[in-house]
Amino acid sequence: xxxxxxxxxxxxxxxxxxxxxxxxxxxxxxxxxxxxxxxxxxxxxxxxxxxxxxxxxxxxxxxxxxxxxxxxxxxxxxxxxxxxxxxxxxxxxxxxxxxxxxxxxxxxxxxxxxxxxxxxxxxxxxxxxxxxxxxxxxxxxxxxxxxxxxxxxxxxxxxxxxxxxxxxxxxxxxxxxxxxxxxxxxxxxxxxxxx
Numbered sequence: 001x002x003x004x005x006x007x008x009x010x011x012x013x014x015x016x017x018x019x020x021x022x023x024x025x026x027x028x029x030x031x032x033x034x035x036x037x038x039x040x041x042x043x044x045x046x047x048x049x050x051x052x053x054x055x056x057x058x059x060x061x062x063x064x065x066x067x068x069x070x071x072x073x074x075x076x077x078x079x080x081x082x083x084x085x086x087x088x089x090x091x092x093x094x095x096x097x098x099x100x101x102x103x104x105x106x107x108x109x110x111x112x113x114x115x116x117x118x119x120x121x122x123x124x125x126x127x128x129x130x131x132x133x134x135x136x137x138x139x140x141x142x143x144x145x146x147x148x149x150x151x152x153x154x155x156x157x158x159x160x161x162x163x164x165x166x167x168x169x170x171x172x173x174x175x176x177x178x179x180x181x182x183x184x185x186x187x188x189x190x191x192x193x194x195x
Contacts, residue, residue: 002056002088004035004142007048009062009071011041017124018061018092021132025139032145033057041072048075052083057090059139064093064115067100078103085109088148092135094119097191105195112148114138114155118189121182123175130165131182134158152192159186 006026008019019039026037038051048071052058063070068077069091076084081104088111089104091097097115104110122131137154141147166179173179 002033002145003054004033004057004059005051005055006035006037006039006139007043007058007060007062007069007071007075008037008039009041009043009075010039011043011062011071015062015071017122018120018135021092021135022059022061022139024129024132025136025143028136029140029143031143033143035143043071043075045073045075045080049080049083055087057088057142058084059142060089060091060093061135061139062093064091064096064100066095066098067103069093069096069100076100081108081110084113086111088142089113089115090138090142090148090151091115092120092138097189097193101191101193105193110193110195112195113191113193114148114152115191116186116189117191118185121185123179123182127170127173127175127179128165130158130162130170134162148192152190155190156187159183159190163187 010019098117101113138151141150163183
């Protein structure tokens with residue numbers, strides 16, 4: 001049985017929103033995997049690195065950049081990405097799939113890296129929780145032991161639902177145009193790298 005590490009720095013308003021997406025998944029998923037959660041603004045790199053041992057899946061909800069996942073400090077970057085060797089990584093974070101995900105799967109021996117190669121964009125307030133449910137779906141699949149392909153598919157389906165919502169029943173929402181733009185953006189920049 002794979003052990004899953006859920007990381008939610010929650011160190012500012014956007015990161016707290018991302019952590020709430022993970023919380024939605026934790027509350028609704030029937031977990032088939034053993035998991036541990038590290039959360040909060042005091043999450044440090046040494047604490048993160050220590051928690052990475054003997055894990056098979058890293059699930060991250062927070063801030064990212066081209067080559068790193070960050071809390072108050074860099075948690076995962078090209079200097080310690082070797083810690084993900086043999087693991088599956090799912091990062092609901094801006095831009096990290098572009099360089100960090102590629103580095104992880106091509107050089108560090110990571111099995112797969114699911115994330116976004118550009119910013120993760122969403123509408124707030126979130127009408128009917130559609131963004132929350134979409135971003136939670138990846139974690140739900142991984143917690144249920146369904147694998148990274150199921151997590152990627154759940155994200156794609158959720159993104160399509162966002163587009164449908166703002167095109168159909170939510171078309172009169174004041175943020176409808178922005179919601180459609182967010183869905184198209186997310187669809188374009190969702191990336192699954194496999195090693």
